[in-house]
Amino acid sequence: MSIIYLESKDNAKIKHLRALIELNNYRKKHGQTILEGTHLCLAWLHSHKIASLFTTESALEHIDLKKIQQLYSGHIFILSEVLYRDLSTLGTTLPCIAVIDTPKLDQSINFNIDTLILDDVQDPGNVGTLLRSAAAANIKQIICTKGVASIWSPRVLRAGMGAHFALHCFENIDLQDVISNFKIPVYVTSSHEPQSLYAQDLTTPCAWILGNEGQGASNYALKHAQAVTIPQPGGQESLNVAIAGSICFFEMVRQRQ
Known part of the structure; x- marks a missing residue:
């Protein structure tokens, strides 16, 4: 040295x-x-x-x-x-x-394991927080579409607090190229759907799609995945995407305990 x-x-x-x-x-x-x-x-x-x-x-x-x-x-x-x-x-x-x-992945996407799919989530703080929550919930695989904030940017790394180092992160993926390949349930969060998160069986591997901060989930995601909502008795229109994702991940963890 x-x-x-x-x-x-x-x-x-x-x-x-x-x-x-x-x-x-x-x-x-x-x-x-x-x-x-x-x-x-x-x-x-x-x-x-x-x-x-x-x-x-x-x-x-x-x-x-x-x-x-x-x-x-x-x-x-x-x-x-x-x-x-x-x-x-x-x-x-x-x-x-x-x-x-920057790490280079030497493996391909596994369509049978718990996965977080970020679809056009643009705020670095939200992306880093979601990676941190995913890692804490033992979700190891992350798929990011082309509009997502760069995973390895300093701001995302700072918000992730080291979560990146335990994850396999795939960037610049087209959602249409992967969603139909999953052999496990794929859920997408939406504030306008009747199916409650808490009514789902999350005891087996599943994938989560979280959409853009302002626009929410894309029409393609809503059409090709099972939409669920997080009940909000307080009457707010929606939750921050990082908060919503974290709630979903830890409901999954709760059911598996």
């Missing part, structure tokens, strides 16, 4: 890091993304490698950075406090940004 000081914002390493933070197309082109914060970095290092690490001189002595250094053998790039704050998306947390290679 070596320590290298970077002082200029025009340094090639800094430009590369900034582009990974800000530009989705750049991340895809280079097959890399960033993790910010010691929690995500430590979770990742338990089973993966970090390509490079950026922090500040004062942060090096923090116990969490010491733990990372024990697991990481590459270059540590030291930035000034001002330059780090200019790059950071988290603000006041302990300075720690890691560049990682």
